[in-house]
Amino acid sequence: MSAKSSIPQPMLEIRNLKASIDGKEILKGINLTVNAGEVHAIMGPNGSGKSTLAAVLAGREVFEVTGGEVTYCGQDLLSMAPEIRAREGIFLGFQYPVEIPGVSMVNFMRTAVNEKRKYLGQPEMGAADFLKLMRDRKALVDLDTSLANRSVNEGFSGGEKKRNEIFQMAMLEPKLAILDETDSGLDIDALKTVANGVNRLKNKENAVIVITHYQRLLDYIVPDFVHVLFDGRIVRSGDKRLAFELEEKGYDWIREAN
Amino acid sequence: MNVLLDKKILDSQLTDWYFTNRDQLMAASNSVFNSFRPEAMECFRKMGIPDKSNENYKYTDVREVFLTPFNRYIEPRKILFSVEDLFRCDIPELDTELVLLVNGWFYENRPRLEVLPNGIIIGSMAEAARQYPHILEAHYSRYADFRKDALVALNTGFAQDGTFIYIPKGVGQDRTIQVVNILLSPEDLFVQHRNLVVIEDNAMARVVVCDHSLSAHHFLTNSVTEIFVGQNARLDYTKLQNEHNSSNQLSSSFVHQEKDSHAIFNTITLHGGMIRNNVYTRLNGPGAENHTLGLFLADRNQHVDSYTYVDHAAPGCTSRQNFKGILDEKATGAFTGRILVRPDAQKTLAYQANNNILLTSEARMNTKPQLEIYADDVKCSHGATVGQLDENAMFYLQTRGIAKREARLLLMGAFGHEILKQVPVEPLRDRLNDLVDKRLKGELSRCNSCPLQCQETC
Incomplete structure (x- = not known):
């Protein structure tokens, strides 16, 4: 047991991460470091491995990690079950949020919030406090009250589902949020609402990884770093100007360079 | 004592038992019961206990459960336990007219037959046959056809007692009628009760039936329930089955609906050994609406087989069937849903759904829709699924x-x-939700005590 280091450790450190599905290698050696307070954008063409990276970080079992390591707040992330990662503060915003008929949003969120509190050794949240928290966080993303009384994502429109993801993020207050194409399928107003929600939750203690296909979202969630993922590797990193360069030159520019 | 019986001689044993006790049976019962006995037993002798060669029992060999050498009686035995000590319904909000049957016999926690101020009559079938023979003559054995099912024939051959409920014309009941069927015996026991619910025109009945086993013996119940729902009358019927693993149940219910009537028949099977539920519905008058529902949870070596038969005998009727099952470990289940639309039953709406979840690779479910449609202007649909969570x-x-584990529970719940959610009595619905949750979590005790109090006693 070593004494707690005074040197600030990165929140997330990914070293040479390789992952495959059904024997096909998708991630071919990812390296990425994310510190508290940072916003990282990961861009790349379809099939480059963006969503796979998000899923592997969240613990999806269908992907087999074949190499490398991931350290999250000093712990070995890959050895943790998905629910432990979540309770430790990792949040995955789904590209395609799942509909769960029969499970009410209220019951779902109460279970999630209290499972995390139990894990952290905190008492369960009382009904009144919980409902107040729901109300506050719904307002943050303009989520219709009637939606919160329905089954999880059931019959929600595309935009409602995405707003619901950010609502859940607001409820769970993650340290590291990974937003997988949260902008896809959103009109400009919904995009602003969602981005606004993310910005208001942002502080010096937490970090966000925004995965997106288009530069558009980055007008509203301004990244500190932009990475370009291509064929399972990060082939270029830079600041937000890289996103503009990509938008201008298109992904062919990356393809030709690699 | 525990030598299993030979399947081949089962039928003749039961027939012999009838002839040996016939005189005593006849002397103890009213003529309404007696008038059907000889023909019913003749039908039983011809058909025999069904096995898998019978198309309607394709997935369940009923003979298996008759192999235990059960004790059978044609009069109630003195119970060596105090039922009051063992049974107490712990849903305080559930203010009900409580009827207890112990081993199929009316239990005198209330008058044998009681006429409530609004004219509702509740009590023992045997007593009702004595006091109100005209009601029984009009309805008894009119809906349960013993010529078509040997189990109904066997029940009709021996019928003596059960629950009797009569709701006169235009009467709506204020309290739910709760029937608790208790199995409690110092020895293995075969039980047959025969029940009748008559809801006259424009009347309404809300009935909850709970089946419990309170002692650790082998039980076999072969029950028949006939329900008449008059014109514009309404029935809400919920059956909760919660017996132990050595308690096998063959239950046949017959719902007969007249013009513009409305019926919900919901069977919730929490626990038991081998269970076969037959629910027959006849929509006999135009505009009748029926909802037949079922949910079962099975694990270990349990077997739950649901058979439904909806007979659209009049035009413009609606039937909706929705059955669900969750099977864990080595449990097996079956659903057979038959819909008959007769030539004159135009404008019929008939729907059927059967969805099942298998939690292990060893659990098995068979599902079979059978639609027979002889009218041309109808809407019928059916669908069945068997799958995993x-x-x-789960990942989400x-x-x-x-x-x-919690995610599985949420999804199963x-x-x-x-x-x-279609159980109409709110305190009962809450309680059932709770019981189902407990059952899914594995917290519901598998001991012999009544589930409605088992948290304290087990």
Whole structure:
């Protein structure tokens, strides 16, 4: 047991991460470091491995990690079950949020919030406090009250589902949020609402990884770093100007360079 | 004592038992019961206990459960336990007219037959046959056809007692009628009760039936319930089956609906050994509407077989069937849903759904829709699924910090909720939700005590 280091450790450190599905290698050696307070954008063409990276970080079992390591707040992330990662503060915003008929949003969120509190050794949240928290966080993303009384994502429109993801993020207050194409399928107003929600939750203690296909979202969630993922590797990193360069030159520019 | 009986001689044993006790049976019963006995037993002798060669029993060999050498009686035995000590319904909000049957016989916790101020009559079948023979003559054995099913024939051959409920014209009841069927015996026992519910025109009945086993013996119940729902009358019937693993149940219910009547028949099977539920519905007058529902949870070596038969005998009727099952470990289940639309039953709406979840690779479910449609202007649909819990939903819940076990419970609860939400009595619905949750968590005791009090006693 070593004494707690005074040197600030990165929140997330990914070293040479390789992952495959059904024997096909998708991630071919990812390296990425994310510190508290940072916003990282990961861009790349379809099939480059963006969503796979998000899923592997969240613990999806269908992907087999074949190499490398991931350290999250000093712990070995890959050895943790998905629910432990979540309770430790990792949040995955789904590209395609799942509909769960029969499970009410209220019951779902109460279970999630209290499972995390139990894990952290905190008492369960009382009904009144919980409902107040729901109300506050719904307002943050303009989520219709009637939606919160329905089954999880059931019959929600595309935009409602995405707003619901950010609502859940607001409820769970993650340290590291990974937003997988949260902008896809959103009109400009919904995009602003969602981005606004993310910005208001942002502080010096937490970090966000925004995965997106288009530069558009980055007008509203301004990244500190932009990475370009291509064929399972990060082939270029830079600041937000890289996103503009990509938008201008298109992904062919990356393809030709690699 | 525990030598299993030979399947071949089962039928003749039961027939012999009838002839040996016939005189005593006849002397003890009213003529309404007696008038059907000889023909019913003749039908039983011809058909025999069904096995898998019978198309309607394709997935269940009923003979298996008759192999235990059960004790059978044609008069109630003195019970060596105090039922009051063992049974207490712990749903305080459930203010009911409580009827207890112990081993199929009316139990005198209330008058044998009582006429309530609004004219509702509740009590023992045997007593009703004595006091109100005209009601029984009009309805008894009119809906349960013993010529078509040997189990109904066997019940009719021996019928003596059970629950009797009569709701006169235009009367709506204020209290739910709760029938609790208790099995409690110092020895293995074969039980047959025969029940009748008559709801006259424009009347309404809300009935909850709970089946419990309170002692650790082998039980076999072969019950028949006939329900008449008059014109514009309404029935809400919920049956809760919660018996131990050595308690086998063959239950046949017959719902007969007249013009513009409305019926909900909901069977919730929490626990038991081998269970076969037959629910027959006849929509006999135009505009009748029927909802036949079921939810079962099975694990270990349990077997739950549901058979429904909806007979659209009049035009413009609606029937909706929705059955669900969750099977764990080595449990097996079956659903057969038959819909008959007769030539004159135009404008029929008939729907059927059967969805099942298998939690292990060893659990098995057979599902078979049977539609016979002889009218041309009808809407009928059926659908069946057998599958696992949705992996995407599981992962989604996990990424929110909900552990696999809890996520499974949420998804299973959601699956069953669709049936439970149709239970009309709110305190009972809440209690059932709770019991189903406990059952799914494995917290519901498997001992012999009544589930409605088992948290304290086990």
